[in-house]
Every structure is written in C-alpha cells, then in structure tokens.
Amino acid sequence: MRNLDKIKWGIVGLGNIANQFAADLVLLEDADLVAVASRNIFKANEFAQKYSCSKTYDSYDALFADDQVEIVYIATPHDSHAELAIKALEHGKHVLCEKPMALSYEDSLRMIEASKKHNRFFMEAFWTRFIPTVREVLEKVDGGIIGDIKSVKADFAFYGNEIEGGRLFDKNLGGGALFDIGVYPLFLSYILLGIPKEIVAKSIFHKNGIDLQTSMILQYENAQAVLQASIVSDSDMKAAISGNKGRIELNAPWYIADGYSIFKDGKEENFSLPNLGKGYTHEAIECHQCIRNNQIESTLWSHENSLDLSKIVEEIKNKIGLSFT
Template sequence: MTNKDRIKWGIIGLGNIANQFAIDLLLLDDAELTAVASRNRNKATEFAQKYNCTKAYDSYEALFEDDQVDIVYIATPHNSHAELAIKALESGKHVLCEKPMALSYQDAVRMVEASKKHNRFFMEAFWTRFIPTVQEVLEKVNQGVIGDIKAVQADFAFYANEAAGGRLFDKNLGGGALFDIGVYPLFLSYVLLGLPKEITAKSIYHKNGIDLQTSMLLQYENAQSLLQASIVYDADMKATISGNKGRIELNSPWYVADGYTLFKNEKEETFSLPNLGKGYTHEAIECHNCIKNNQIESKLWSHQNSLDLSRMVEEVKQQIRLDF
C-alpha cells in the first residue's frame, strides 16, 4: 500500500489509552501514525520515538494545523474533550474522541453540530461497539435467538488506588465512576434496549463530591437493566442479557469480551471471538471505512447514538447531583 493511500493519524493526550491505541494502530496496513502532541515536549518526543512517528508537537493546536494529519484521536482528560474536538473539526480534521465525549449533553450537541458544519467525520470512541463479540451478540439478539429481552445486568468495577494520584479522583478532570466507567454499562443497555422510560440512580461519594460508586436501574416498557460502576471494589465484570427464551453471558471483562456463552433449552454453547490486538483496531477500521466513503458519522455508532447515551448519562449526573 502506498503512503498516500494510508489514513494519517494524529494523537493528542499521550497517556495509557493513547499508548494502547497506538499499538493497535500498528496492526493496520492502511493506518499511519503521523503526528503526536502533548503539552510536555519530552513526553511527545518519547511517544513518537516509541511508535516510529516522525512528528512530535508540544501543543495540540500545532498538530491541528498539520496538513498531513487526516484524523485526530483525542485521548485527553474528559473535561477537555468538547473544546479540543471542536477545534480539530474547525481545523478540517476528522475526529475520534474518547468516551465520554463530553461532561454535559449540551457540549455533546455542540460537537455533533461542529462535525456537520465542517463536514468532517466525528465519532465517539466507543470501541466496545465494534468488537466481534458485541457485533455477533447484537445480531443474535436482533434475530430473536433469546426471545424478548427482559433483563440486562452489567457492571464495571475495579479498585483504584487514590494514593497513587491520577485523574480518576480529580473532580476538575471529570473524575469519578460514572463518567469514567459508568458509561459502559449504560451503553450496553442502550444498544440492546434503546432509551429507557425512567432511570433511577444512587451513589456513594468521595469527600470532594465525585461518585465512587453508582448503581442504576433503567426501566423500559417490558424490561429492566441493573447496572453498576465503581472505583472502590473489584468485580467479575461479566454481563448477562436475559430473554424469555434464553440468555447470553459475555466473557469477562465484558466491555472487551473475546467471546460469549448462549444458554438455551437447558443447553449451553460457547463462542470464541478474539479481538484484533487489544480491540481498538476495530473502531479504527470503522473510522477508515467511513472516511473513505465520505461519511461524517458511523452507521454502527452514529451521532444520534452518542447523543442518546449522553442524555442518559446527563440524567444520572443530575440524579446523583454530580456537578463539575
């Protein structure tokens, strides 16, 4: 594949997720990491050298102005997503923005409007939507393999060491369980059942006001979802989708499951569906396909899907009185 046929990526915010994404990007023949940016020049230089990237910038704006970059992957802290995504779109870049795309529904709307105004591809980086397991499970659910869904149970919980510092406990950076990991179980309920009729949420709080643990009950016409997010205990991180004709259990950790088990008619059948790399490759492939087909949004995870999820998160945020 010639160099001009490759999609040229820029990455801003060079933390752990950016490193994992860069590793996965190397697995794609039609991807090239062209530029990276950090407000710390040494960090940018080290990251670039690690992934054989030729350009390292000490400002995000400099990367946005690089006419060799086709698409920007935004992996900065949550509180900066909206402004940086809009700046990138205004600069003529396509954008893949880490979840949650914004800390408010209002900002999420602004991001989508910028994508449409500047006619550039924009997608929230909900990688779970694109992994093979979730693709196949959604297909089987839609085919009625387990009948009508009656219940969804999913949690995302791990013990985070506050003493180690970091953004998880930093209110100014959008820390806490809901925005960092609570979006995942909410996402699963949404892709299976759509927008709920009602959400009930309760939290346990840190002294600085962020939520350490949040439980959510989503009420639908004929189904319920029981969801939990926590940064103060470890969970098995399985997800169960129960219908009136059977159930499906996603392998742990479910948000990047490498397979699932179908329980039906007193039998169980196990399916193995390994991810390519860590799993970020699948969302990158979707970005490439959309850009090559001149689409400004994905059909699998559309602008409206992201806005719907943002609206659900906003409802939980208001119920648990989370104020950034």
C-alpha cells in the first residue's frame, strides 16, 4: 500500500538548521533522506555521510531534477526561499520551506500560487505549530479554560555572533531580528488572536541597516500582544497567555516547549509534553500526512496562515523602515 511507503526527502542548503532537521528526520520510520545539495560538494558529501544519505549534488537544480525526490526541504538563507521553492514546485516536488517563507508579501503570494498551479504540497516550516505543547495549549484555549484572551507576551532573544560571512548579520541574506526570530512571537500572537487592528513597532538598527532589536505591540479589539525579538540581548524566553479566568505559561524556550503550566483560581497545574527529537519531527509528520492525503496545504498551518503572517511582518518592516535593497 502507498501509505506504507517511505516519503523520500531532499534537502537544499546544509547549514545548522538543516543538520537539526536531518537529525530529527532519521527518527521517523516512514522518512527517507535520499538526496542533499550544497554549492560546496565537500560539504554535501560530509552531510550525506553523517545522515546516511546516498546522493549528493553540487547544485540545487540537479536535486530538483532527481525523480526519486518527492519533497524538498529548503533550508537556505531567507533571500533565496522564494526562488528555490517555486523552482522545486515547477519540477513537481512538494516543498517544506524554512521560515520566513519570503522577504516580501509579494514573493509569498508567488510561492502559494506556484503550489496551486502545479498541484503540489507547500508548507512554511513553522515547526512550533506542530509540537505537542502548542497543539494542546491551543485546544485548552479554544475550550475556554482561561476565558477570553486579554494579553499575550512572548519574545525571542539571544546574543548573536557577528562573524565574518555569518547569515544573521548579513543584510543581503535577509538577516536581522525581525525576519530571523521576530516571526516566532508574531506567529504565537497570530494563532491565538488573528490579524491585529493596529501595530506599533520600534527598532534598534545595526550600522548596515538590519534591525538588531525590535519591540512590537499588536492591538486587537479586546486584547494586546507585547512582543520582542533581539539578537543583541538575552531573555528567559517564556510565553504567557492571559485570559480573564486564568493564565497559561509555555515552558522556556517557549517556541519548542516541552510542557506548560496553567495558573487559575490560585492554583498551578503543570503539564509535561516532550517532543520527539528536537521537535522538527512533528512538522515532517504533518507533511507526510498531507502528501498521503493528496493535500497541497496543511489545515494546521495553511497557505492563508502563512500569507497572513507574511502580511503582518511586512507591515512591521515598513513601519520600522527596514529594507533589504
């Protein structure tokens, strides 16, 4: 039966996040990493050997042309996501594309249109959406356990290493706090409260024009989200969702939480929900299920969800005066 077959993966862009994803992918019995591509063939060979992958390529186009590959995981720098995702879709591949899916809303639209045109599954790799903690917390919130949400507080911050050739501080590669990590707290606010009525945002900039730190307040009809992203400071990386009947806190670091706590009626209740591997496994499982069901998008993180978030990020980019040109 087709459902028992392994889904055959290819990976393009073999940096740190690709290593973490590949390490998780090998934990899934129905996943098979069959090809990897890097513009540096030595890097590709080393990566392939590490994860028992049989084929390596020194060009992304060559991997896209490989008939054995069913789905491509795109883990290149942000600036190339749109071009590579569309090219993979044109070659008949399903695509899981690292976040942010693109550096502009216009490019995000083109990627979704390509998915529809070629009838291939496409998903932005928002792994946090699929981890057990987030799925259960959303169910609890929807069930009214903390009442109506009034406040969401979340941040993502760390001390970035400004090294020569590093992607994080490179304007040409879409570096900076907002696009690299700011999308995480914005994602949490969006899945809980939807599209805001108004956004206030302020940033501290590097001399090269990227944002080093961005703080955001998202205004909703009856709630607010206070969010921050920084690559020049640290934080406890907890997330709090407060309602008129209680509060939920996601364990730190919240974007890959292994549990959560509910504070209600003067009591604290703790829940433990470990991830499989680091947590990338859960988004891969979702990809498998969608492909086997002939879906071109996930119901948990849909095309519309990605486009909504892209539009929110673009509004903030414009408000703070960030430009990658």
